[in-house]
Amino acid sequence: xxxxxxxxxxxxxxxxxxxxxAAITVYQDGPYLIRGDFSIHxxxxxxxxxxxxxxxxxxxxKSRTRPFCDGTHRLVGFQAPGAxxxxxxxxxxxxxxxxxxxxxxxxxxxxxxxxxAALHGARALLLEAAAALRGRTG
Amino acid sequence: xxxxxxxxxxxxxxxxxxxxxxxxxELFAALTSRPAGTIxxxxxxxxxxxxxxxxxxxxxxxxxxxxxxxxxxDPHWEWAPQLAPLRDGLERRFERALREVVAPTGEAExxxxxxxxxxxxxGEDGPSLSRYAETQATRAELLEHVVHRSxxxxxxxxxxxxxxxxxxxxxxxxLVEIQFDEYGEGRAExxxxxxxxxxxxxxxxxxxxxxxxxxxxxxxxATVNLMSLFGLHRRLRGCLxxxxxxxxxxxxxxxxxxxxGFRRLGFGRDVTAFYDEHVTADAAHESIAAWDLxxxxxxxxxDLxxDIVFGARALLELDARWAAHLLDCWRRGASSLRGSQPxx
Numbered sequence: 001x002x003x004x005x006x007x008x009x010x011x012x013x014x015x016x017x018x019x020x021x022a023a024i025t026v027y028q029d030g031p032y033l034i035r036g037d038f039s040i041h042x043x044x045x046x047x048x049x050x051x052x053x054x055x056x057x058x059x060x061x062k063s064r065t066r067p068f069c070d071g072t073h074r075l076v077g078f079q080a081p082g083a084x085x086x087x088x089x090x091x092x093x094x095x096x097x098x099x100x101x102x103x104x105x106x107x108x109x110x111x112x113x114x115x116x117a118a119l120h121g122a123r124a125l126l127l128e129a130a131a132a133l134r135g136r137t138g
Numbered sequence: 139x140x141x142x143x144x145x146x147x148x149x150x151x152x153x154x155x156x157x158x159x160x161x162x163x164e165l166f167a168a169l170t171s172r173p174a175g176t177i178x179x180x181x182x183x184x185x186x187x188x189x190x191x192x193x194x195x196x197x198x199x200x201x202x203x204x205x206x207x208x209x210x211x212d213p214h215w216e217w218a219p220q221l222a223p224l225r226d227g228l229e230r231r232f233e234r235a236l237r238e239v240v241a242p243t244g245e246a247e248x249x250x251x252x253x254x255x256x257x258x259x260x261g262e263d264g265p266s267l268s269r270y271a272e273t274q275a276t277r278a279e280l281l282e283h284v285v286h287r288s289x290x291x292x293x294x295x296x297x298x299x300x301x302x303x304x305x306x307x308x309x310x311x312x313l314v315e316i317q318f319d320e321y322g323e324g325r326a327e328x329x330x331x332x333x334x335x336x337x338x339x340x341x342x343x344x345x346x347x348x349x350x351x352x353x354x355x356x357x358x359x360a361t362v363n364l365m366s367l368f369g370l371h372r373r374l375r376g377c378l379x380x381x382x383x384x385x386x387x388x389x390x391x392x393x394x395x396x397x398x399g400f401r402r403l404g405f406g407r408d409v410t411a412f413y414d415e416h417v418t419a420d421a422a423h424e425s426i427a428a429w430d431l432x433x434x435x436x437x438x439x440x441d442l443x444x445d446i447v448f449g450a451r452a453l454l455e456l457d458a459r460w461a462a463h464l465l466d467c468w469r470r471g472a473s474s475l476r477g478s479q480p481x482x
């Protein structure tokens with residue numbers, strides 16, 4: 001039986017199951033977190049021990065402990081929203097340009113941020129053009 | 139021959155170390171009697187409270203009264219009113235110094251705390267202790283590193299647990315989710331503090347809680363006193379949350395490097411299991427801490443946003459000072475530990 005929690009989410013009255021049905025959450029610029037009742041298997045059917053109740057699975061593809069996250073996404077500058085991605089949305093500028101800096105940005109930092117944003121805007125246009133081409137020829 | 143795996147530690151007792159100056163002289167003399175009169179000692183004016191041996195040891199022992207039995211010290215000292223003025227003076231001086239070195243930044247945007255934390259931890263300015271450990275550190279240097287970390291790791295997660303009753307709602311649930319994993323999901327042999335004790339034993343070091351307190355310099359003690367300060371004051375719960383978020387976010391990659399360093403020197407799983415576990419565990423914890431915990435707290439209590447950012451920056455600052463101390467000593471061919479207690 002599901003019951004609402006104070007934060008509006010619903011939770012299973014899960015009896016002896018750890019946390020109810022499996023729930024996958026995508027975290028901004030980071031991994032998938034899996035919570036609830038789940039198991040992980042290799043493609044031969046073998047069990048991959050989760051090791052803990054809440055597991056982070058690699059989303060950037062660069063972890064050295066796949067399927068598990070090992071933090072490499074931070075080294076490779078992986079970017080992805082903490083929500084469903086909208087197709088053809090403009091690519092976000094990197095965190096260093098978007099996040100409010102702890103100190104007021106210097107002119108140099110602002111210039112770098114603007115240049116990076118311009119580069120990413122250009123990349124988005126190229127991706128759109130490529131997609132349009134594929135649409136015409138495919 | 140690998141050391142016998144110790145049974146999970148079920149009690150803690152610390153031996154009172156030698157005093158390091160007039161504050162610890164007076165404090166330890168008082169603590170080894172029953173609480174009577176106020177402890178009269180003048181704290182230094184100016185100086186560097188963060189690196190000061192005398193002040194940091196005094197604070198560390200005072201905080202230990204909350205975590206462990208201190209031999210020869212009546213447990214009533216934990217809340218004895220006679221201790222309060224000295225403790226208050228030490229903590230105020232420490233906090234003032236922290237807020238001075240971690241320069242004020244004005245208002246932090248409550249809606250962007252998660253992103254601000256990501257940005258903060260992404261800068262790698264100084265020389266990397268973990269990279270040095272991975273590629274160059276000697277066996278002796280890695281053992282010293284482990285001894286330094288014993289100041290915190292044998293009580294891993296405890297300072298942050300103090301914040302659980304001081305939070306509510308989504309932030310509280312997120313902190314508990316992290317801590318449940320830190321404490322081995324209820325299994326003593328899998329508690330992270332126990333995994334660290336296992337590493338100590340596997341290296342031929344003493345896994346007993348507090349065994350190396352005498353050897354730890356003030357710059358190391360300060361990193362733990364920071365957590366205790368944040369955890370034990372409700373008004374600093376934002377700082378505690380920011381500290382934990384930054385701590386988890388700067389854990390996976392360095393811990394992989396430390397494990398690699400031990401493997402480079404031929405050590406096996408009995409030594410590296412602690413580090414390997416942290417790579418995976420903290421990869422999950424950092425997302426929970428940055429977003430559910432820190433960002434969640436900032437959204438429900440926007441007034442805490444600046445403290446969350448300050449707590450993260452204070453961690454990074456004190457960690458950098460500690461790492462610089464180790465690297466500087468090793469560059470000079472000197473030990474980074476106090477005294478001459480030989481390591482195996």
